[in-house]
Every structure is written in structure tokens, then in C-alpha cells.
């Protein structure tokens with residue numbers, strides 16, 4: 147499984163934000179996308195999710211041209227995305243929020259409940275929050291919920307946008323531990339995580355990409371291949 | 377409560393039930409596209425004509441003409457969404473919405489078009505729809521209601537109950553609520569936001585047309601008959617909290633009762649103004665409405 151970005155160009159409000167972003171996100175690897183504020187990390191993820199129109203370039207999942215499909219197709223194709231601003235449904239409970247993609251994809255009950263249990267095993271905090279409304283959790287808790295929701299569909303690719311931003315140290319540690327667990331339980335998953343401070347993710351990165359002013363380069367010196375724990 | 381008060385309360389609630397049929401759809405549209413559909417009253421007008429003409433001109437039994445009016449409204453809603461609403465979000469990616477006057481102008485234009493179209497094609501005269509039953513008056517203790525109105529109210533209550541249940545629990549109902557509350561979040565979760573808005577427009581058009589059909593024996597439909605019910609619906613949607621369906625239902629009943637009492641105890645001539653006064657009071661003191669959220673995005 148490979149998600150390929152090929153010379154992706156995106157403009158926001160008439161300003162070119164991504165100027166030819168190319169990279170490959172591959173299964174069994176954790177790719178970290180590092181970049182300063184405003185470098186284009188969120189824009190890259192949104193482009194993958196079909197939330198922004200491309201000016202040029204291609205995005206393909208195993209040869210399937212994602213440009214041809216509307217945004218909601220990504221969930222069906224097995225791409226989960228936890229946005230930095232969470233985007234929960236405020237008047238649905240946390241559990242309903244997590245189940246929502248399963249509902250939209252029309253998963254059968256057994257499958258849906260199985261995935262939900264799996265998510266609760268990874269993120270036990272969510273089980274305690276499950277009756278709360280989506281609008282009634284803190285920012286950090288909301289990030290966990292967004293991760294849970296993304297996991298409901300992420301059969302192939304999981305995109306996390308600055309998962310640690312704004313998290314208290316304890317919660318950040320929790321989150322990092324969860325990502326480690328996830329790697330063990332779901333080795334096939336391709337993970338793409340953005341961060342503005344590289345140090346946090348060093349331990350789990352297989353590959354580090356650097357994005358600067360809308361262009362990506364492989365970061366020299368840091369690739370630690372084959373450290374995927376099985 | 378004296379007998380007349382009971383009568384006023386019951387008749388006010390019945391009026392409110394008909395308001396709710398209209399207001400629910402308007403509220404759903406606001407929820408999903410964050411626009412006010414200024415052609416909503418014309419869906420109602422089209423429903424009244426559809427029912428009346430199908431029943432009288434084609435000689436179709438009223439019990440078939442009534443659901444057909446819903447179908448006509450739903451088709452009109454579908455057409456409106458496909459042709460006029462698409463630009464609101466099509467070029468704006470699947471989660472963003474155009475944020476300018478487009479929706480105001482285009483729905484207002486649709487309203488004028490439909491009024492004039494019906495005026496030219498069918499004529500400016502008022503049409504009276506056939507009642508569902510001939511019973512002229514039903515007396516229930518102190519309450520006096522025409523047979524048609526009582527039956528129509530019963531049907532409206534059933535339709536509202538089914539609609540509310542569908543929105544709360546059905547497959548598409550849950551997805552529509554998710555899109556209304558967080559469009560981008562819903563899209564990430566795999567929900568087809570375009571399909572959700574088509575369904576909302578069909579349901580909304582169908583319900584408004586159904587209201588027009590149910591009331592056609594009493595409103596004497598003319599091309600501009602939708603204007604007042606539409607204004608009432610706008611008031612109700614604000615009172616109930618923009619986008620809230622339970623809020624719209626409760627605000628409808630509330631307005632129906634207020635008008636009913638106000639018409640007797642304050643002034644009959646000003647009965648259509650009470651809603652506007654209520655609207656101003658709400659805008660001053662509780663702008664989020666009865667059930668509205670101050671911020672719906674998380």
C-alpha cells in the first residue's frame with residue numbers, strides 16, 4: 147500500500163501554499179512531516195483528504211487517483227484523519243462521534259462494535275468519556291476523540307495533524323505511548339504525523355520529511371529504517 | 377381556564393402544528409447549508425396548487441392527491457438543490473461554503489420566479505382545495521373545530537412525529553445532524569455532504585408542500601399565498617434556535633398559541649404582528665433562541 151503525492155500544488159485565497167509537494171507514504175512506516183508554523187503541513191493533509199482543490203499534481207492511493215473522488219470517499223478508501231482542530235460533532239456523544247464513520251460507511255454491527263472495542267483498548271480514556279457530548283470535552287481530550295474517530299476508518303493510512311500541540315505533558319506522553327501501541331497492533335498501517343517540534347516523535351519515526359514554504363525534502367541524518375517493532 | 381381559553385389554546389396549538397410543518401424544513405436547510413431559503417413559502421404555495429389541481433382537475437381522490445403534493449414539493453426541492461444550491465459548495469470543496477449573498481439572491485429570485493410562473497401559467501385567481509372530510513364542525517367540550525382542520529392537524533402531527541424520529545434515529549437523519557453541526561468533521565467521517573443536502577431539500581420541500589396541501593381548503597391559494605407562512609417560519613426558526621428541529625417545533629406551537637390568544641385579547645387586526653414583536657424581544661434578550669447553540673462548531 148502506498149499513498150503517493152506527486153508535485154501537488156495548492157493555493158489558498160489565490161496564494162500558492164504548496165508548490166509541488168512530492169512524497170510517498172508507505173505501509174508499515176511512520177513518516178513524520180516536520181515544518182514551521184505556516185509551512186504547509188495542514189494544507190498537505192487537507193489536500194490528501196480532498197478538502198482543498200489541487201491546482202496541479204496527483205494524489206494516488208495504490209494507483210487510485212484520489213482527485214476523481216469527493217472528500218468523503220477517503221474514509222471509504224481507508225484513510226483516517228485526525229485534524230489539529232478536532233472537528234467533533236458537538237451534540238453527539240463521544241461514542242457517537244467515534245461510531246459516526248462506521249455508520250456512514252454502513253459497516254455491519256459486528257464489525258463496527260469490534261472496531262469500537264479495539265479503539266477503547268488503545269484509548270481507554272475514551273471509554274470513560276463516551277457518554278459526554280462532543281462539545282463537552284477539553285481540547286486535549288478532543289484530540290483523543292479525533293484519533294479514535296480516525297481509527298474507525300483507518301484501514302490503510304492514518305494522518306495525524308500536530309497531535310501533541312496543546313497537550314499537557316502527561317497527556318502528550320499518553321498519546322505517544324498510544325501511538326507506540328498502535329504501531330504494534332496495526333503494523334500494516336501507514337502513519338503520517340505532522341509536528342512543528344521534531345524531538346517529540348523521534349522515538350517512533352521511521353522517516354522524517356521536512357516541509358518548508360510548501361516544498362518537501364527528506365531530512366538528512368535521521369532516517370532510522372526498520373525500527374518497526376513487531 | 378374558561379371554555380373560551382381552552383378553545384383558544386387548542387386552536388392555537390393546531391395552528392402551531394401547521395407552522396411546524398413549514399418551519400422544520402426551513403430549519404433543516406439552515407442547519408445544513410447555513411442559508412435562509414427565501415423560496416420556502418413558494419414550496420408551500422406549490423403544494424397547495426398541486427393538491428388542488430391534482431384532486432379537482434385530474435379527479436384524483438384527495439387521499440392520493442395529498443401524498444402526491446408531498447412528492448411534487450420533494451421534486452421541486454431536489455431540483456432547487458441540484459441546480460441552484462450546488463454552487464454554494466461545489467467549487468468550495470466539499471466542506472466549505474460560499475459566504476456571500478449568493479444564497480439570498482438566488483432563493484429570493486426563485487421565490488419571485490415561482491410566484492410569477494404560477495400566476496402566468498395557472499392564473500392569479502384563488503383556488504380552494506377540496507376538504508379531506510365534509511364534516512363541517514366538531515364539538516369537543518368547549519372546543520369547536522372544523523372536521524377538516526381536526527383531521528389535517530392529526531395528519532400533520534403524525535408527519536411531524538415521523539420526521540422528527542427519522543432525523544433523530546435514521547441512517548440519513550444522523551448523518552444530516554452531523555453535517556449540520558460540523559460539516560468538515562462529517563466529511564472526514566465519510567459522510568456524503570452533498571447527498572445530505574439533497575435529502576434535506578427534498579424533505580423540506582415535501583413538508584412545506586404538504587402543509588400547503590393540508591391547508592388548501594382554508595387558505596384559498598393564490599400565487600402569493602406562501603408569503604405570510606414563510607415569514608412566520610423565519611420568525612419561528614429564529615425563536616427556536618437556528619437549525620434546531622425540536623426548537624422549531626416548540627416555537628411553532630408557542631407562536632400558534634400566542635397568536636390565538638392575542639387575536640382575541642389584544643387585537644385581531646394585529647395578529648400577524650405578534651410574531652414579529654416576539655422576534656424582536658428574542659433578538660434583544662435571547663438571540664440564540666430557545667434551543668440554539670451559541671457556537672455549533674467544535
Ligand SMILES: Nc1ncnc2c1ncn2[C@@H]1O[C@H](COP(=O)(O)OP(=O)(O)OP(=O)(O)O)[C@@H](O)[C@H]1O
Nearest residue numbers: 158159163181182183184185186187188189190342
Ligand atoms: N484560510 C487561510 N487563508 C489564507 N491563507 C491561509 C489560510 N490557511 C492557511 N493559509 C496559509 O497557508 C500556509 C500554510 O498553512 P498551513 O495551515 O498548511 O500551515 P501549517 O504548517 O499547518 O502551520 P501550523 O504549524 O501553524 O499549523 C500559511 O502560510 C498560511 O498563511
Ligand SMILES: [Mg+2]
Nearest residue numbers: 187188189230
Ligand atoms: Mg497546521
